[in-house]
Amino acid sequence: AQSVTQLGSHVSVSEGALVLLRCNYSSSVPPYLFWYVQYPNQGLQLLLKYTSAATLVKGINGFEAEFKKSETSFHLTKPSAHMSDAAEYFCAVSEGRGGGFKTIFGAGTRLFVKA
Amino acid sequence: SQTIHQWPATLVQPVGSPLSLECTVEGTSNPNLYWYRQAAGRGLQLLFYSIGIDQISSEVPQNLSASRPQDRQFILSSKKLLLSDSGFYLCAWSVSGGARTGELFFGEGSRLTVL
Numbered sequence: 001a002q003s004v005t006q007l008g009s010h011v012s013v014s015e016g017a018l019v020l021l022r023c024n025y026s027s028s029v030p031p032y033l034f035w036y037v038q039y040p041n042q043g044l045q046l047l048l049k050y051t052s053a054a055t056l057v058k059g060i061n062g063f064e065a066e067f068k069k070s071e072t073s074f075h076l077t078k079p080s081a082h083m084s085d086a087a088e089y090f091c092a093v094s095e096g097r098g099g100g101f102k103t104i105f106g107a108g109t110r111l112f113v114k115a
Numbered sequence: 116s117q118t119i120h121q122w123p124a125t126l127v128q129p130v131g132s133p134l135s136l137e138c139t140v141e142g143t144s145n146p147n148l149y150w151y152r153q154a155a156g157r158g159l160q161l162l163f164y165s166i167g168i169d170q171i172s173s174e175v176p177q178n179l180s181a182s183r184p185q186d187r188q189f190i191l192s193s194k195k196l197l198l199s200d201s202g203f204y205l206c207a208w209s210v211s212g213g214a215r216t217g218e219l220f221f222g223e224g225s226r227l228t229v230l
Contacts, residue, residue, distance in 0.1 A: 034219075036221075041226065043205055043222050044159075044221045045221070046219075046220075090159065094217025095217070102161060102217075103149075103219055104161075107158040
């Protein structure tokens with residue numbers, strides 16, 4: 001079975017500082033990995049995805065993530081935080097089963113950005 | 116372009132009353148459809164997924180049911196709501212067939228409060 005662990009339910013950074021949100025996964029097959037962002041009372045929006053191409057993936061809003069198979073990690077980074085980055089972030093892994101495609105989500109990390 | 120809509124956006128219902136949340140997708144055919152629930156401070160729990168009309172898979176035993184009467188319509192229902200059914204419900208779709216990667220496209224969410 002696949003699973004996702006996000007380290008830290010809350011992360012606080014100062015505006016302009018590095019953002020690092022950690023994600024580790026387990027999978028018995030090569031995974032597809034995702035980061036989604038959720039603003040209050042809204043649905044989730046895809047930030048970026050890894051689908052077995054380049055291991056360093058660039059997404060929207062200046063975010064990027066690196067797939068490290070040896071560490072089973074897919075950490076999300078952004079060089080300089082902006083106030084608008086304050087949101088909840090979810091790491092996810094997908095698997096194929098029975099023609100459908102289940103996606104398993106981590107518990108989420110809420111990012112706070114201080115002025 | 117593809118769009119997904121779900122309604123109502125907010126709902127306050129008494130314990131024991133029925134529930135119907137509706138989700139429709141436009142601009143694509145034969146999508147995989149999903150219902151997730153997000154409880155306060157927790158991640159996303161997959162409730163149901165569907166790979167076709169009248170093909171529903173339930174992930175957890177619960178007080179809820181799902182139906183897919185048309186290709187791009189997905190309905191979440193309950194005959195008698197419980198307090199524990201409160202939460203934020205998210206409908207999502209993904210591409211089916213060989214082009215799938217598991218990327219999910221989410222609706223705006225429906226916040227249900229059971230009193």
